[in-house]
Amino acid sequence: MVAYQYYPGCSLHASARDYDESVRGVLGHLAIKLEEVPDWNCCGATITPSLNQLQSQILPARNLALAAENRGDLVVPCNACYMSLKKVQHNMVKYKEIREGVIDIFSQAGLSLTGMPEVRHLLEMIMEDVGLAKVKEMVTKPLKDLKIVSYSGCQLVRPLGFDDPEDPQALDQLMEALGAKVLPFSQKSHCCGSSLMTTQPELAFKMVDSILEEAKKVGAEMVVVTCPMCQLNLDAYQGQINNKFNRTGQLPIIYFTQLMGLAMGLSKSQLGIQRGIVSSNKALEKIV
Amino acid sequence: MSDHKIGVYVCHCGSNINGVVNCAKVTEEIGKIGEVVVAKDYKYMCSDPGQEMIKNDIKEKGLDRVVIAACSPRMHEPTFRRALEGAGLNGYLLEMANIREHVSWVTKDKEEATKKALSLVKGAVKRVKLHEPIEEREVPVTNTTLVLGGGISGIQAALQVAEAGHKVYLIEQKQYIGGNMAKFDKTFPTLDCAACILTPKMVDVGQSPNIELYTSSEVIKVDGYVGNFTVTVREKPRYINHDKCTGCGDCASACIMKNRIPHEFDEGLSKRSAAYIPFPQAVPLKAVIDDGNCLFLTRKKCTLACVKACGAKAINFNQHETIHEFKVGSIILATGFDLFDAKRAPQYGYGRYANVINGLQFERMTNASGPTSGHITLADGTEPKSVAVIHCVGSRDENYNKYCSRVCCMSSVKFAHLVKDHCDAEVYEFYIDMRTFGKGYEEFYNRVQEEGVHFVRGKGAEVAQIDGRLVVIAEDTLLGQYREIPVDMVILNTALEPRVDAEKVAQTLGISRSGDGFFMESHIKLDPVTTTTDGIYLAGCCQSPKDIPDSVAQGSAAAAQSLAIIATGKVKISPISASIDSEQCAGCRICIGLCTYRAIKLNEETLRAEINEAVCKGCGTCAAGCPSGAIRVSHFNDDQLLAQIEGVLA
Amino acid sequence: MFKDFTSEIMSYPGGEKITACMQCGTCTGSCPTSHAMQYTPRRLISLIRANQRDTVLQSLDIWKCASCYSCTTRCPRGIKFTDIMYILKNLAWKEQSKMENKNIAGFYNAFQGLIEKRGRMNEAELIMKYSFQTNPVKLLEFAPLGMKMLLKGRAAFSAPSVRNQVQLQKIMKLAQERGGE
Amino acid sequence: MAPKLQLAIYWAAACGGCDVAILDTDEKILNIAEAADIVLWPIAMDFKYEDIYKMEPGSIDVCLFNGAIRTSEQEELAKALRARSKFMIAFGACAAWGGIPSLANLTNREGIFNTVYKETATTINEEDIRPDTNYPGPEGELHLPRIYDRVWSLDQVVDVDYYVPGCPPTPETIWTAILAIVTGNLPPKGTVIGGTKSLCDTCEREKTEKKITQFKRPFEIIADPKKCLLEQGLVCCGPVTRDGCGHRCTNNNMPCRGCYGPSEKVSDQGAKLLNAIASIMDVKDEKSAQELAATWEDPAGTVYRFSLAKSLIYDYKKGGE
Known part of the structure; x- marks a missing residue:
């Protein structure tokens, strides 16, 4: 059994519980073992870096230090956490003053940085380590005729991501491997507004609306996401946004792992599918 | 102890050196060394009086070695060598210490600079004692020229050499000459019709008794050295007998692949057959068979309708490739450029949105003999009411090419004019800086401004398609506002890039490329036509992006270089070269792979390496590796x- | 100290290349929120280079960055503008007097406070804290969504935290003490 | 009958292998004994410093000096012997170019002491005691030799007449040297007794154009016995090393380690080899060069295994402290 270290991030223990459930379900099904990083802490997302640069290095660095105690790559399902962890790793290599600052602070708190694991997004790991061939092999219920758009979001592909920052391909390829019909979508890596949704909703509403409207126009039945933040903004606020801009129609926002699970024959409840604010029952009728 | 008589001359270079380095102090200190009989400093050592001073000292004081502390030897070593020779001393008994570029220009602290200058001069003194007199050699020159590339600059160079009465081999990779210029409609700033000015030159190439034209051909090997190159050329089979083909096009009409293959000459905007005439003015005007798409050549399954249709019986599927070998004195490289593939910048929607096109596609569209017969049309056949031109796609951008592609500002302005001229749509030019530097260019820009074109200062950041309409997103930086401007058509004015096979060509010819990937000239200002390999010259966009006037000028300049060595009849070869002590050579072959100039070969009998000193450039790579x-x-x-x-x- | 604002920005990781800007506006054109900014990203660079420190740090525009990194990816001169936005926010935050928007300050305070205290985030708790710090009426606005989330089992009310809180608090405090750079 | 040769054999920073090599001349040792009186040979016979100091200048005909110079005692003895010998011979790689002991020049005295007296896993030295040159013992103050900051070759501290290369020198080489001295058939001063070509030159393995795609260590592959070892990824010092050893290593399918020192035209054995190997690494850019270089275990210890003391990167002309 291949083993990875798992950094779920705060959301997956709360608002994105469904993501966590489907991740564990699918990877279990693929005989991949996840070991949760012991005593991990919040990555600081985009908030801590806005307030205090050193703290924003310290938070992810502590996770990297804890993860370094075990073996295996560090797999991260959340785009924001992925970017935070990867960026700190990058900074620690590139900037001597950051590296020394972090190590010095750690030494005063009994923490040592013995090494750093490879930080990889869950999608990256599935594409590169599991591979499309294996995924196709595991599909028992192809998502035939399910029309989707894949929405990678920004921090999966920028600035240090593994896919093309303008026109990411991995999620499209994975969804096609599951049998879904992937529609052309120009906003694959546009931004969902992230935390602006709370502080400046007028900005975030417009961003989400633009994404949802294009998805509807190209005829998508669902939007597939790789990040709990994207999911929350697109799903939970969809009602309010529709009201504000007088839009009709609702689009379910689903995690890619949930569709993987369905295609591989796992049950809806096992994958947390009922937890979407916008129900996906209708869209999924034809496959389940 | 050797008993040399060394003269040391420290140049002030005005205040260039003396402003930082205390030249008098350096002179004084160096004069204390035993074998230094003369030590002098002077304002301009390279001036006539400066050189006279050195010559007199050599004669009067019997100097046998000279050290000059001045600028880079690249600048004045030949000058001072001549001075030594003028006084009867071998020019190689000279050593220069570079106290300008290596000291005064890069050191702030005056004391440090003086100390460093003194060290360098001391090194030169120690070294010059071990110098040996060596002699330059002369070799005869073959009076033929090979021009590689049949675009406008290659054509210009070939014609000029041919007109001077010398033989030229013109090698072109495609089936026809004319290059990119043949695809244009109008040229800036005069709006001359490209075909009208280029076609006569192409015809001249075809008719000149001094030019042997080889199309569908490429250079596969170059041996030898300046004045005496042996070039091997592979001519691919064309499956058409050129003596018989009349260029009538009957084969094209008969071909069962008719209208099924994207036509390269039209940048994919039209479809062609597998047998076709490239374009009406092509030279040579002969049919071409596309071996990648011909059903007979690829699958041996075809009714051979073309063969039946050809009245001249010119089609011959039994042709094979031919290898030619030419002896030439010099080589002119004019291999041109590739257009940046706009798909590498997906944010502009090229390849995704039908009405996003590149500049060459627009050229074909406006060309009267092009796919739309000169009409500017959208994918649905209608005329656009608004057109955006985005500058600098793939240029001036760290993500792609850092350099400015130089021609795009002007061609963009030309596009704007042509749109106004053909269909009077609104035109938006998205630019970072307008660079209209050539003769008559600013005036042309001014004229197009007056035609009512909207110039938006801001780089197009993205092209979106909203409700079926293209939208260019950019900041209007003069307004300081984010703008979304809806248009019907977007022209991406993409970068000019080194050709995809530039590295291979550079290796075949043994020349270097600069950081941007274009072929490297030997001096960017004073020697932009020659390469670092003697006898190989550059013309046109293979050296850097340039417009037609500059390409033509460089083509002529390269021709002049080639004619110059033919006129002299002989070339001088630097005496600095490597030699092998065959007693010590173990035949390990390390040096052979290291030599960029292919000057080293293994003697199969003695199993020792041997150096062709005429080819050797004296770079020293082999010596370091041996x-x-x-x-x-x-x-x-x-x-x-x-x-x-x-x-x-x- | 610093000669001017430009050298101050350049001294932080990510701010190095600010002088390379050629004012092409690709950043603004790529930014999903620049339409709502008084000073677009390109103008902010101009203002920094014109040494208008207060204008920049007092601007609410810097708090409109969503950290999507579009500007950074597309910048033709390799300027990491997202990182520069972070630097600007750091400086503005340190000089609190320059922070005017209560909502923004409240949210960032609430988030940071929770992390410093417990090391992990809880959205429900964050929203409550944020609302109390700014305007408790907000709670009513969030209530319907909160209810939905609760019903779907997506709200956790128990406060999650790291076990080694002492260690986490210590390293966060040390980082804070070092001037937040 | 001519008077017997007065022969001294001394060792400095060395492993003792050179002394054993003299015995390895087998029955020829008897011929040596016949031709020479051994006046000094610490490994085999009992001598005191006073015995040496008592000798007159020029009273030793030949001194075979093996080992490098790394302590004050060794330098002192080298000078004392030089003063009393007609011919001073740097015997073996250590005396000639510093040998393996001179790899210590990659660090300094402090670094070596740290390793030996502090950092090794089995060392317990809580008071951080370091060797000292003075020790107040019960019988009075004792003086110990001082270890130098770096290791020198013999000719960096005294004038040397001939060099006998090898680690250790082969019996054939030793015999050639002794024969030359006994018969008085002397080559020019400074000559290295050995071949005049490089080992690679006389190596019979088949050579083609070289490209190293991966560095290998001898235990990792079974090398093709017919082909050039360097081409198989084994770092062989043959190209830069003097021949005359009889190809003992390469004949046994092991790469040359360079113990016969730099060949005739090579001024810096390690730098030359490093240069040559860098030239044939099959790489395209800096990154792939770094990746390939990382597969090479201990480059400095490989190219400079026997000659670091003579490397141009140090101030190679001065000796002593």
């Missing part, structure tokens, strides 16, 4: 270098 120390570079041998280091460190 593990047994068998290779020695004259004028740069280990003893001399170590002595210099010791002198500097002393």
